[in-house]
Amino acid sequence: MKRLPLAALVAAFFIFLVMSVSVRQAVLLLVGVGMGAALAGARFGFTTGWRELIEQRDPRGVTGQIMLLALxxxxxxxxxxxxxxxxxxxxxxxxxxxxxxxLFGMTMQIADGCGSGTLYKAGLGVPLNMGILPLFALGSFLGSAHLDSWLTLGQIEPVSLSEQLGTGGALALTLTLLALALIAVRAWVGAGRQWLEKRWLWGAMALAVLATLNLLLAGQPWGVVYGFGLWAAKVSVALGAFDPTVNAFWSQSGNALRLTQTVLMDVTTITSIGILAGALWVSAKAPSVSQPLSSQQWAIGLVAGFVLGYSSRLAFGCNVGAMLSGISTGSLHGWIWVPLAFGGTMVGVRLRRCYGF
Structure with missing residues (x-):
């Protein structure tokens, strides 16, 4: 799509949101457009950064991600x-x-995208990610429907570093742990490596600003996974295939309310629509080129996309919701998520290579 008609569509949707939904949702749409443009323009791929670190000992992507987390x-x-x-x-x-x-760390390498990566690459017109998007949504919904059973296997109450240490203590600990992560990366890659790259740096700064705006406008951190699951849940309810009143997750008051409202009231949905539009804007100037996939690769990639969605709900978020938003807002679960997801990624990178992706 050309940029002029795309801009006209976004403007029309913005006006519709202002008049029919809320000014907040309309402004969040623009925040999402910025996120999509930043992700696609900088090619700020969480999945790619981790893979380049493992396969090429290239720390530039992870350095950008650590900078994003710190900011x-x-x-x-x-x-x-x-x-x-x-x-x-x-x-x-x-x-x-x-x-x-x-599981999320493993399958995001096979599917070549996390939650935000799947969104912006679908907006860029990458065929596999376009095919994965509805399966990611279905997996996220089924994960939410099964979440209560998973939690019976063992859980403790969420831990807020801010509540435990105060704002200053939580910030000091977070920055210290991020510095230690950089030291660990240095030990991994060795000497003589390039650490900084312009696109990763401006992408980190732009996304940090936009994530902060999202927090202020929405009252909650940036997320992706919930919106995906909500889309599939609403379709399932409309088809009569799912009764939310007997499900532990969807019978919770907030979730039950969202099932009865227009999906445009959901903040994660609005920013995700914006991300698609922002990536589409970038693709209008620089179209994405993808290598053709075999039938086997398509099948494996689509299955990985479904597992990606399912596991993201079990993990309480993806690289955005669990890592970026979790760590930046002082949640212990974000710090637990990272090493587990990285371990999965090390397996996923090898599987990806086995199947010729």
Whole structure:
């Protein structure tokens, strides 16, 4: 699509949201467009950064991600300490988290995208990610429907570093752990490596600003997975295939309310639509080129996309919801998620190579 008609469509949708939904949702749409443009324009791929670190000992992508985490934490933790109405992305340490994070890290390499990566690459017109998107949504929904059973295997209450250590202590610990992560990366890659690249740096800065705006406007951190699951849940309810009143997750008051509202009231849906539009804007100038896939690769990729969605719900988020939003808002579960997902990625990178992706 050309940029002019795309801009006209976004403008028309913005006006519709202002008049029919809310000004907040309309502004969040623009935040999402910015996110999509930043992700696609910088090719800021969480999946790619981890894979390049493992396969090529290239630390530039992970350096950009650590910079993003540091900047987002510097903004989010003080804001959460100052304004009690803002919510942190807290998830319970649990068996569900351990299993989900590992599976997510593994399958995001096979599917070549996490939650945000699937969105922006679908917006760029990458065929596999376009095919994965509905299966990711279905997997996320089924994961939410089964979540209560997973949590019975073992969990503890969510742990907020801010509540335990105060805002200053939580921020100091977060920045210290991020510095230690950089030291670990240095030990992994060795000397003589290039650490910084312009696209990763401006992408990190742009996404940190936009994630902070999302927190202030939505009252909650940036997320992707919930919106996917909501789309599939609403379709399942409309088809009479799912009764939310007998499900532990979807019978919760907030989730039950969202099932009765227009999907445009959901903040994660609005930003995700914006991400698609922002990526489409970038693709209008620089179309994405993808290698053709065999039938076997398509089948494996689509199955991985479904597992990606299912595991993201078990893990209480993806690289955005669990890692970025979890860590930047002081949730212990974000720090548990990262090493488990990275371990899964090390397996996924090898599987990806086996099947010729």
């Amino acid at each position: 987002a934490s510097l903004a989010a933790l003080p804001l959460l300490g100052q304004f009690s109405e803002l919510q942190a992305a807290l998830g319970p340490p649990s068996v569900s988290l351990l299993v989900g994070a590992f």
